[in-house]
Amino acid sequence: MDAEISLTVDGEPRRLTVDTRTTLLDALRERLGNPSPKKGCDHGQCGACTVLLDGDRALSCLALAVAHDGAEITTADGLAVGGELHPVQQAFVDRDAFQCGYCTPGQICSAVGVLDEVRRGWPSAATPDLGAEPELSHAEVAERMSGNLCRCAAYVNIVPAVQQAGGVTA
Amino acid sequence: MKPFAYARPADVAEAVRTVAGDPGAVFLGGGTNLVDHLKLGVARPDLVVDVRRLTARTIVDLDDGGLRIGAAVTNAELAADRRVRERYPVLAQALLSGATGQLRNQATTGGNPLQRTRCAYFQDVTTPCNKREPGSGCTAVGGSTRNHAILGTPGALPDPTAAETCIATHPSDMAVALAALDALVHVQGPAGERLVPFPELHRLPGDDPSRDTVLAHGELITAIDLPPLPAGARSAYRKVRDRASYAFALVSVAAVVPRDGEVRLALGGVAHRPWRARRAEELLRGAVLTEHAVRAAMEAELAAAQPQPGVDGGNGFKITLVQRTVVATLRDLAPEA
Numbered sequence: 115m116d117a118e119i120s121l122t123v124d125g126e127p128r129r130l131t132v133d134t135r136t137t138l139l140d141a142l143r144e145r146l147g148n149p150s151p152k153k154g155c156d157h158g159q160c161g162a163c164t165v166l167l168d169g170d171r172a173l174s175c176l177a178l179a180v181a182h183d184g185a186e187i188t189t190a191d192g193l194a195v196g197g198e199l200h201p202v203q204q205a206f207v208d209r210d211a212f213q214c215g216y217c218t219p220g221q222i223c224s225a226v227g228v229l230d231e232v233r234r235g236w237p238s239a240a241t242p243d244l245g246a247e248p249e250l251s252h253a254e255v256a257e258r259m260s261g262n263l264c265r266c267a268a269y270v271n272i273v274p275a276v277q278q279a280g281g282v283t284a
Numbered sequence: 285m286k287p288f289a290y291a292r293p294a295d296v297a298e299a300v301r302t303v304a305g306d307p308g309a310v311f312l313g314g315g316t317n318l319v320d321h322l323k324l325g326v327a328r329p330d331l332v333v334d335v336r337r338l339t340a341r342t343i344v345d346l347d348d349g350g351l352r353i354g355a356a357v358t359n360a361e362l363a364a365d366r367r368v369r370e371r372y373p374v375l376a377q378a379l380l381s382g383a384t385g386q387l388r389n390q391a392t393t394g395g396n397p398l399q400r401t402r403c404a405y406f407q408d409v410t411t412p413c414n415k416r417e418p419g420s421g422c423t424a425v426g427g428s429t430r431n432h433a434i435l436g437t438p439g440a441l442p443d444p445t446a447a448e449t450c451i452a453t454h455p456s457d458m459a460v461a462l463a464a465l466d467a468l469v470h471v472q473g474p475a476g477e478r479l480v481p482f483p484e485l486h487r488l489p490g491d492d493p494s495r496d497t498v499l500a501h502g503e504l505i506t507a508i509d510l511p512p513l514p515a516g517a518r519s520a521y522r523k524v525r526d527r528a529s530y531a532f533a534l535v536s537v538a539a540v541v542p543r544d545g546e547v548r549l550a551l552g553g554v555a556h557r558p559w560r561a562r563r564a565e566e567l568l569r570g571a572v573l574t575e576h577a578v579r580a581a582m583e584a585e586l587a588a589a590q591p592q593p594g595v596d597g598g599n600g601f602k603i604t605l606v607q608r609t610v611v612a613t614l615r616d617l618a619p620e621a
Binding site: 117133134135137156157161164170171172173175176177178180181224227228231234235236237238239241244245256257258259260261 | 290332370
């Protein structure tokens with residue numbers, strides 16, 4: 115069954131008709147021609163499809179497009195401004211934080227979300243004191259990024275990249 | 285995926301009326317579990333009724349010192365709330381130990397307790413499962429049972445062909461904390477609102493494993509109240525799993541320890557529902573929480589445990605593991621004992 119929806123994708127307003135079964139991931143990739151979010155597992159287990167959905171990092175494979183009519187979505191493709199890489203993207207380049215690159219757009223969107231959550235003072239399971247402001251320690255980054263799998267195992271460089279983008283000099 | 289219609293009603297009353305009047309309708313919250321089930325064929329609704337924007341997305345102070353959490357509050361927002369972190373650390377810790385940052389941004393307060401078991405056979409539509417297809421049997425019995433129940437099961441060697449057999453566990457961390465906190469669930473049904481004490485929300489398999497909770501078809505969780513804890517009460521959640529992050533609990537413990545008074549204990553990963561350890565609570569009432577006393581209380585609690593054999597070695601390890609986890613949790617909360 116079809117439904118007409120509007121989405122703002124990387125700043126651009128789009129209208130489209132989707133089958134109610136269409137996920138946000140398939141709408142972005144197959145209908146709007148934005149291949150930046152990747153289909154890894156398609157079951158919410160790998161994080162490759164991570165986008166910023168109304169400002170928060172989310173799994174686009176577990177979101178029905180029809181349920182997000184009117185949403186504002188930022189993919190890794192829309193993070194650079196005027197040809198200038200987003201600090202998280204630049205940090206991934208500087209720190210060699212990928213190998214094959216398939217999980218990278220999801221990693222980068224997730225990292226942008228992580229830095230925002232830390233700025234808001236949100237704790238994680240790795241925060242030693244729930245009452246204190248979280249710091250971007252290695253353990254904090256590893257825990258907060260645990261929903262993004264990298265089969266090349268670039269984690270050893272992903273963690274410093276996220277720390278660098280968050281202003282931690284390591 | 286089977287085709288379905290999608291509806292976004294104007295308010296809770298209309299949503300409840302719509303689902304109550306249509307056996308093929310389901311509520312959609314954050315979708316983290318339902319959308320996966322639509323893909324797997326575990327859920328095959330004709331109509332998906334979106335309630336994500338219909339209930340409150342606020343956490344408000346109650347006159348008695350407690351909190352009312354709107355059903356649309358996300359797991360991430362709830363775990364980050366200052367009042368929750370300060371007054372109900374057991375709940376913040378449980379939420380933060382579950383899923384990932386992305387999923388916690390999507391999952392809701394109303395939806396999390398209603399997520400279904402992660403029993404591999406329930407999620408595999410090619411195998412018999414009494415929960416998914418009543419009367420078809422249970423593939424978990426004698427299969428891989430590492431993640432399955434040891435309490436509230438139908439016996440030492442359940443009959444895999446019997447219609448009531450189910451050894452699934454409830455997967456939610458949040459629900460274990462809410463059971464220990466004696467939270468109150470606001471439920472809207474076609475006939476009006478009712479309050480369900482959280483420890484009574486989930487069922488044991490009984491004679492109908494397809495029903496996870498006491499909610500009738502069409503009843504919707506609109507809010508969850510956290511009653512105030514006694515002054516000076518401490519609380520904590522401890523989770524044991526196969527890897528350090530992003531895994532469901534093998535066992536978990538939610539504990540509330542008042543300065544003096546009644547210890548509250550809920551166990552996760554051991555039963556079809558969050559398991560309030562009433563027998564252990566009773567034995568620990570007024571007692572000094574020494575390791576010896578806690579161990580003895582947990583031995584009594586687990587006297588009726590039925591470890592399941594399995595091709596993966598079974599789940600007998602959970603008896604010792606959950607006992608030790610309770611000892612460790614209470615030692616942290618009441619170190620002077």
